[in-house]
Amino acid sequence: MLKKIVLGSALLVSSLFSGDINIAVAANVSYAIDDLKKEFNKLYPNTNVKVTLGSSGKLTAQIKNGAPYDLFMAANMKYPQALYKDDLAVTRPLVYAQGSLAFLSSKKIDFSKGIELLKQKDIRKIAIANPKTAPYGTASVEAMKNAKIYKQIKNKFVFAESISQTVAYSVTAADIGFIAKSSLFSDKMSKYKQGVNWYSVDTKLYTPINQGIVILKKAQNNSEVKAFYSFILSKKAKKIFEKFGYLVP
Known part of the structure; x- marks a missing residue:
């Protein structure tokens, strides 16, 4: 009976997470992002993670001009901090990995x-x-x-x-x-x-390259975006970043 309840709860959570999320990702993460998506989709198989890759500066400019991104994984802390200061991000920037x-x-x-x-x-x-x-x-x-x-x-x-x-x-x-x-x-x-x-x-x-992540204002009430954000800061994601040569906080 307990197994049925647990299975039912898992199916309910999975069904709640069944949409698209749009994330802006710094180009240096392009090599790790597929593995990150695969691991995330093991937990949330019905969430479709759409990725736009580019330089952090250009992605920031797009966000300021209204690009419909839900989450931003930048190549440093400068750009997400600027978005947070301008009230375009709803979470304080945190370091998800350190590049070299x-x-x-x-x-x-x-x-x-x-x-x-x-x-x-x-x-x-x-x-x-x-x-x-x-x-x-x-x-x-x-x-x-x-x-x-x-x-x-x-x-x-x-x-x-x-x-x-x-x-x-x-x-x-x-x-x-x-x-x-x-x-x-x-x-x-x-x-x-x-x-x-x-x-x-x-x-x-050179100064260590602390790479920052923020949830953007558009997605402040989006539970799937919050789930992806939490995953990127999790131990499972950190192992993937380490595999691709990053240092992790």
């Missing part, structure tokens, strides 16, 4: 010099996410300035609109690029080897 930078090249690279290698003559083009709209681009510039090489190499930059586009540029249009380390943990990136094609950027050179 890596170098990537399709070529075999000697990484023994660290970030100084960017000054080499055979490094003619450096891919970087647009620092005006992409937090990983901002972190990349900060790393170069702290290493005191920015002015010497800024004419080599090839700008991408998002960190995911930077990955593509790093192995096609440029000799090397600054990417989100998380992108290296997808299956399609397995051909690029650590110490040969990619290497972590010294974390002492």
Whole structure:
């Protein structure tokens, strides 16, 4: 009898969660978002999670212009904090993961010099996410300035609109690029080897990239959005983020 009651309660909860939710997601999370959705749908199989990927700056501009997103997973805390301040978000921004930078090249690279290698003559083009709209681009510039090489190499930059586009540029249009380390943990990136094609950027050179999440005003009474929000902050989600190279709070 107890099993029937529990099963009935589970079916009732599942039936209550049976709509679409629209989430805006920073491009660096594109590699982990499918696994996150799959795990969430094990708990809420009838909720359809629709994802729009982009740079945090552009997604924030869309939200301010009325884009119908329910939840925002940004690449840093700056943008969700701005939305919260402007009363466009109903939850105070919380850190869901912490991102880090890596170098990537399709070529075999000697990484023994660290970030100084960017000054080499055979490094003619450096891919970087647009620092005006992409937090990983901002972190990349900060790393170069702290290493005191920015002015010497800024004419080599090839700008991408998002960190995911930077990955593509790093192995096609440029000799090397600054990417989100998380992108290296997808299956399609397995051909690029650590110490040969990619290497972590010294974390002492840039401010840790705290990535923030908020529920947006449109969805303040949406129970399915609240469920997804809680899931992203859960232990199950943290394990997925760790799998994709993130640090978790």
